[in-house]
Amino acid sequence: MIRRPQRRGQNFHGMISGAPQMEALFRLLERVARANVSVLVRGETGTGKELVARAIHELSPRQKNAFRAVNCASFSSELLASELFGHVRGAFTGAVRDRRGLFALADGGSVFLDEIAEIPLEVQARLLRVLQEQRFVPVGGTDAVKVDVRLISATNKALRREVEEGRFREDLMYRVRVVPIFLPPLVERQGDVELLVWHFIEKFNERAGMPRRIEAISAEAYQALLGYAWPGNIRELRNVIEYAFVVGEGEALAYEDLPPELRGEGPRAGRGEREEEGNGERSERQRIVAALRAAGGSREDAAEALGISRTTLWRRMKEFGVEG
Ligand SMILES: Nc1ncnc2c1ncn2[C@@H]1O[C@H](COP(=O)(O)OP(=O)(O)OP(=O)(O)O)[C@@H](O)[C@H]1O
Ligand SMILES: [Mg+2]
Structure with a gap:
């Protein structure tokens, strides 16, 4: 958590x-x-x-x-x-x-x-x-x-x-x-996805009539939030948090509380290029690119956000042809 x-x-x-x-x-x-x-x-x-x-x-x-x-x-x-x-x-x-x-x-x-x-x-x-x-x-x-x-x-x-x-x-x-x-687009603002996730959680926690309070985020949900490309930028992030408040329950925001596109199931898993059905490789590449962007190019931070080791990240970057 x-x-x-x-x-x-x-x-x-x-x-x-x-x-x-x-x-x-x-x-x-x-x-x-x-x-x-x-x-x-x-x-x-x-x-x-x-x-x-x-x-x-x-x-x-x-x-x-x-x-x-x-x-x-x-x-x-x-x-x-x-x-x-x-x-x-x-x-x-x-x-x-x-x-x-x-x-x-x-x-x-x-x-x-x-x-x-x-x-x-x-x-x-x-x-x-x-x-x-x-x-x-x-x-x-x-x-x-x-x-x-x-x-x-x-x-x-x-x-x-x-x-x-x-x-x-x-x-x-x-x-x-x-x-x-x-x-600049949200993913280019280093550290801001994390900051804004908590900012909007706090906002919705204060809003009267919200069905839940969120105090923590599961590691899997965190990874999805930090690795997403956010084509709709801050407005989309705000909507995703609001969605989680409404569809989930309990104090922890779970992976299941996220809309399909953040779980790589939706039609717009990535910025610009659309994911083809069953093409898991492509969406993994997009996640890596987005995580690197969000981390301002730091492989250490990107690996942490993705929940993988630095060497695994390095290997996958080679595999998918992602430039440092
Ligand atoms: N840095 C930020 N911090 C907190 N909230 C933000 C930030 N940037 C935008 N927002 C919120 O995100 C939403 C979208 O912002 P805004 O309407 O200004 O975007 P826009 O660029 O005009 O979008 P569009 O092109 O779709 O009209 C608004 O609810 C706004 O309050
Ligand atoms: Mg506008």
Whole structure:
């Protein structure tokens, strides 16, 4: 049975981490927040892009003013324009009265555009204008409105590729990513899987109405948690712990309390490459790679996490062609 280690990470505006590259990122966020520049946050799903956007706003001189977020993927082109810039009565069917948009509502504060790569080209032209001139015209309107808004956006796509493929304006790309910020995937943050496992256990222990309290983790479950590739990153880890709280019982989190994908049975046993049925060798290779990543390349730590000796790990790395 494994119990909670002493080591705690830091909590930076809701982001828990003890990894050196996250520490560097937190310091960067503090500096960037002070400057009134557009920031583009990049990272895989569930890596904390929205938390970063909120942290930037909270650390900025605009903290007392509004922070408004919108997911660009969840609106049609016309509705997104109206959501962002508002509309005047009669601008389109259903526009029965004037409506203020996000930019007007966030005047003096920050606007967070999530999934910015999904903005249709028509809306991109309008957005560019706000960034260049600090003014916009509501949909169906004639008069420009002046605003003072800081733009923070996020995407899990490479905007450069969107530009190459004609889906995103190049001039807008430069405007939105004056400072690009890259959030590393969870497995690259050394020690953070362990830290976050215990962090979320503690959170759910405190939550009213939870059917159990967890005080320890079985060695087998620990190995599965530390060896998993976490394609859904921190969000997935949180869900896995919540799942364990609900399906299992007793004070110890058991291997059986983990969802199938962590037990190598699911359709997505590994990041990127999918496991073929009955191909145990491939999933073992993925476990080794993930454990090495999580251990920041330390074979000793990886072997321990996998529950095998260092020589066995070394032998299997040779066998599967895993580079140190
Ligand atoms: N370092 C962290 N420590 C604790 N919780 C975190 C951390 N990073 C993210 N989370 C939590 O994980 C979940 C996902 O974070 P968030 O929504 O910011 O991710 P995202 O990158 O915006 O994901 P998506 O691309 O899917 O929108 C949230 O519940 C968030 O609170
Ligand atoms: Mg998000």
